[in-house]
Amino acid sequence: MASQSTQKLSLFALTGMVVGSMVGAGIFNLPARFGAATGPFGAIIAWLIAGTGMYTLARVFQALAEKRPDIDSGVFAYAKAGFGDYMGFLSAFGYWLGSCLGNVFYWVLIGSTLGRFFPGIFGDGSSVIAIVVALAGIWAFHFIILRGVEQAAFVNTIVTVAKIIPILVFILALIIFFNAGQFGENFFGGADMPAKSLVVQVRDTMLITVFVFLGIEGASVYSRFAKKRADVGKATILGFVGVTGLMVAVTLLPYAALPQSTIAAAQQPSLATVLEAVVGHWGAVFISLGVLVSVLGAYLAWSLICAEVLFAAAKSQDMPKLFAAQNGNKVPANALWLTNIVVSLFVISTFWSRDAFNFMLDMTSVTALLPYLLVAGYGILLARRGEGYETTPKERARDQLFAWIAAIYTVFMFIAAGLKYVLLVAVLFVPGTILYFWARREQKLQLFTTAELVVFAVTVVAGLAGFYGLMTGLITT
Secondary structure, X not given: OOOOOOOOEOHHHHHHHXXXXXXXXXXXXXXXXXXXXXXXXXXXXXXXXXXXHHHHHHHHHHHHHHHOOOOXXXXXXXXXXXXXXXXXXXXXXXXXXXXXXXXXXXXXXXXXXXXXXXXXXXXXOOOHHHHHHHHHHHHHHHHHHOOOHHHHHHHHHHHHHHHHHHHHHHHHHHHHOOOHHHHHHHOOOOOOXXXXXXXXXXXXXXXXXXHHHOOOOHHHHOHHHEOOOHHHHHHHHHHHHHHHXXXXXXXXXXXXXXXXXXXXXXXXXXXXXXXXXXXXXHHHHHHHHHHHHHHHHHHHHHHHHHHHHHHHHHHOOOOOHHHHOOOOOOOOHHHHHHHHHHHHHHHHHHHHOOOHHHHHHHHHHHHHHHXXXXXXXXXXXXHHHOOOXXXXXXXXXXXXXXXXXXXXXXXXXXXXXXXXXXXXXXXXXXXXXHHHHHHHHHHOOOOOOHHHHHHHHHHHHHHHHHHHHHHHOOOOO
């Protein structure tokens, strides 16, 4: 945990930040999302692709933490170092925005989980009561975090340990009741599922795999609090390996318990539905409690990350200096206020969404892709230039290979997401650029270089196309 005197985080606490960020809402929804898309064979291929892509991205974060120890809050700072001020801003804003949307998804999941037991009150998580409860929770956490990062990190570590238990019980129960015959029937896709090619099956799983891996950079974002710089990379890899094992097991084991069509139709959180079918009603109650603990813990971690990204961007003059202010407990208070105001507005907007649950999940995934792509791109540039490799030249080729694979994987994710979500992200990026104008004016700096002006123009065109799609009904939420 954090040191009482220095507010520095140990390897265990940093790893807890990674695991706490990754094991949130997504893992409890994997069975139904995968069941609707593919059988075990396609799921295995999907996890091989996602695992390879995200492992290489984790290795890029590890390499950058070692080769550029001078860069703190790495996600957007790496983009700025490699591709200039505006791309650094887009990375910071996109990462912050995606984190806000992820926090909205957490509250929708809490509402839908409570809706399992009180359907007339909470519904699918976007009812009026569910929204009121979410708003109360958002601001309760807000004032807890204002009391200090150290206390919040300690709570996150405790919650991380507690929320793993229901997942382990789920895995153990499904191993005990493993039905090889059922698994075989589902292996290439259930007989009662719509026929589609393997490529389409795998593509349909891609956004959920991105979502459940979000948080892999948790240690990197909080690098300025690490006791030892080397612990940042170690925590990233340790968190990745442990959580990947859990996610693969949670995805594959349900195929050995139920027909694929039943899994696909499972009420969210689908982990609870599957365990209930195997062990009885107590399984649904147990998992639902685990969901509530897990999501609240992940929400705490992501609230910290949201505020930290805005704060770090303001400190490096990429956001208005207003967000660089800290309170007496060293918490970036203004950044936290803006974060929770935006999260609250998005929560209210779910009342008008047709499928708030999956829409927020997919939007969160897509907004993370640009920051990840820029991190991978900077990893390529750094290895090609040899910066930081003066004493370890043999590592250059390896790290460059990892960075190229991570970049290709991220581009593939953009393609798999589809044009709809890319345009919707652009809709949010265009007004967000006002913050960039504000910051540049404060610093009395040139607004854009020629290349940055082209990027901005493309973003505006995409944003206008997305806005037109929303207004005409061509794009729905």
